[in-house]
Amino acid sequence: MTRSIGVIGGGISGLAAAHRLLAHDPTLDVTVFEREKRLGGKILTERRDGYVIEGGPDSFLSVKPRGVGLSRELGLEGRLIEPDERNRGAFVLHRGALVPIPEGLSGLVPSRLSPIVKTPLLTRRGKLRLAAELLVRPRRSDDDESLASFVERRLGREAYERLIEPLMSGIYAGDGRRLSLAATFPNLRLAELNHGGLIRGAVAARTAAVRNSDGTLPRRGFLSYPTGMAELAAALRARIEAAGGTIHTGTTVSAIRPRSDGRAGYDLEIDGLAPALPRAFDAIIVATPAWAASPLLRPWSTAAADALAGIEHVSNAIVVAAFRTSRMARPLTGTGYVVPRVENRPVMAVTWSSLKWRDRAPADHLLVRAFIGRAGRQHDLDGDDAHLTGLALAELREVMGIRGEPEFASVFRWEGGMPQYNLGHLDRVASIEAGVGAVPGIEIAGNMLRGVGIPDCIASGETAANNVLGWLARGHPVTQRESLAAPAR
Numbered sequence: 001m002t003r004s005i006g007v008i009g010g011g012i013s014g015l016a017a018a019h020r021l022l023a024h025d026p027t028l029d030v031t032v033f034e035r036e037k038r039l040g041g042k043i044l045t046e047r048r049d050g051y052v053i054e055g056g057p058d059s060f061l062s063v064k065p066r067g068v069g070l071s072r073e074l075g076l077e078g079r080l081i082e083p084d085e086r087n088r089g090a091f092v093l094h095r096g097a098l099v100p101i102p103e104g105l106s107g108l109v110p111s112r113l114s115p116i117v118k119t120p121l122l123t124r125r126g127k128l129r130l131a132a133e134l135l136v137r138p139r140r141s142d143d144d145e146s147l148a149s150f151v152e153r154r155l156g157r158e159a160y161e162r163l164i165e166p167l168m169s170g171i172y173a174g175d176g177r178r179l180s181l182a183a184t185f186p187n188l189r190l191a192e193l194n195h196g197g198l199i200r201g202a203v204a205a206r207t208a209a210v211r212n213s214d215g216t217l218p219r220r221g222f223l224s225y226p227t228g229m230a231e232l233a234a235a236l237r238a239r240i241e242a243a244g245g246t247i248h249t250g251t252t253v254s255a256i257r258p259r260s261d262g263r264a265g266y267d268l269e270i271d272g273l274a275p276a277l278p279r280a281f282d283a284i285i286v287a288t289p290a291w292a293a294s295p296l297l298r299p300w301s302t303a304a305a306d307a308l309a310g311i312e313h314v315s316n317a318i319v320v321a322a323f324r325t326s327r328m329a330r331p332l333t334g335t336g337y338v339v340p341r342v343e344n345r346p347v348m349a350v351t352w353s354s355l356k357w358r359d360r361a362p363a364d365h366l367l368v369r370a371f372i373g374r375a376g377r378q379h380d381l382d383g384d385d386a387h388l389t390g391l392a393l394a395e396l397r398e399v400m401g402i403r404g405e406p407e408f409a410s411v412f413r414w415e416g417g418m419p420q421y422n423l424g425h426l427d428r429v430a431s432i433e434a435g436v437g438a439v440p441g442i443e444i445a446g447n448m449l450r451g452v453g454i455p456d457c458i459a460s461g462e463t464a465a466n467n468v469l470g471w472l473a474r475g476h477p478v479t480q481r482e483s484l485a486a487p488a489r
């Protein structure tokens, strides 16, 4: 008997889940439902007039295995590109001026002190305090600690505000005083526990670099694809459909119900359902943002639904603008800059896309991305697209000295786009996983759980798929009693 699985959400988490299901068992009947007309969720690439425009993620971290791993499975490994080596390095905005990020910052932690000694980002006092990290004893308590508290305790306030916070902001758009260290950078706490401190831990990690099984060093840094991140979503779509899976875009799932025909499994209630769309499934994977997953799961687990609803999300926007290079006051080298919260500006980071990556803009043109909407400054997103474009252009003119008008500017808004792993996040994840885990045949995946980066989301989708596969293999179809009587927990 063919087993059917419904996947709700066609972002990278849901697509990776559907792919894993079919790669493992092509006889499965897998259907993906995606609310938007296009697939990919936050992955959104537009190509026009020689530009490759990323409205969401522009790359993924190579050290986390599932980005490269999935690319390999999809036949995309040969298409992976690294940032343009001619333009290495990035900057921090410091009192209105661009200052290079000191070399040797590995995983947010200085692994070499000499570049720190030279940087104008820290005062002499701040540098001495950072170096004194070697003398700071590990904290005994294992209570969840905020990222800011941890970094200030070990490296001092200046290092936090001027070095670490702006780099971290680029990942979560978050407020380090509320972000959970254990949920965001558990490796930092491990360095403290295992090596006695961050600097010692970073030095040890540098000398004991892990090698691939063939003896080569693993790729480091960020990777993308020549025509943008949408290549990944397109390849997943092609693979899922070639394996017999079905994808419905423009289709919102509004509820998960017990099956109405009296058989085991679940019915999906679908807004504006075309009569022919399949709706009864043996198992379901929910791969939507947390705020969309919460109401879907509430009839099945109150605890999971409450924990999902308790995950704060911030909205953000990317303003993409293109200029003739003749509009620039001076030539630029590097990938862009980050803006510390203490600078008190609406733009939190700027990527010089066409310098970071080759072939992202026609010759003699510069493509730039400005990020707006950090936690605690959500009011910056008030106003229409022209307002946001105005904020971004004012920033680029002031900091980069760009003159005149852009060739074009586009705004990409991500309403509730970034989950915040605030203090207590791992407890919330435990409640979600325990609550959903107790419902036979329903699994959850997504960036609200154990990592917001693309490789983490892939791993999350694949884990959900593996759980469904394991559950089907154990010959454990949802019984009528379990399905119909699943109590709210």
Ligand SMILES: Cc1cc2nc3c(=O)[nH]c(=O)nc-3n(C[C@H](O)[C@H](O)[C@H](O)COP(=O)(O)OP(=O)(O)OC[C@H]3O[C@@H](n4cnc5c(N)ncnc54)[C@H](O)[C@@H]3O)c2cc1C
Pocket (backbone or CB within 6 Å): 008, 009, 010, 011, 012, 013, 014, 033, 034, 035, 036, 040, 041, 042, 043, 055, 056, 057, 058, 059, 060, 061, 251, 252, 253, 254, 287, 288, 289, 292, 316, 317, 318, 414, 417, 418, 445, 446, 447, 448, 451, 452, 453, 454, 455, 457
């Ligand atoms: C501006 C920005 C820049 C980023 N940059 C990077 C980067 O450079 N590198 C990196 O690794 N990560 C980056 N991230 C993070 C990463 O892109 C996301 O965490 C990841 O793409 C989320 O994938 P997902 O599938 O879990 O969720 P989503 O991409 O949000 O997908 C969930 C999907 O579910 C759909 N959906 C919701 N409700 C329903 C419903 N009821 N029925 C059907 N479908 C529904 C949504 O339409 C959506 O398509 C960035 C994020 C943002 C917002």
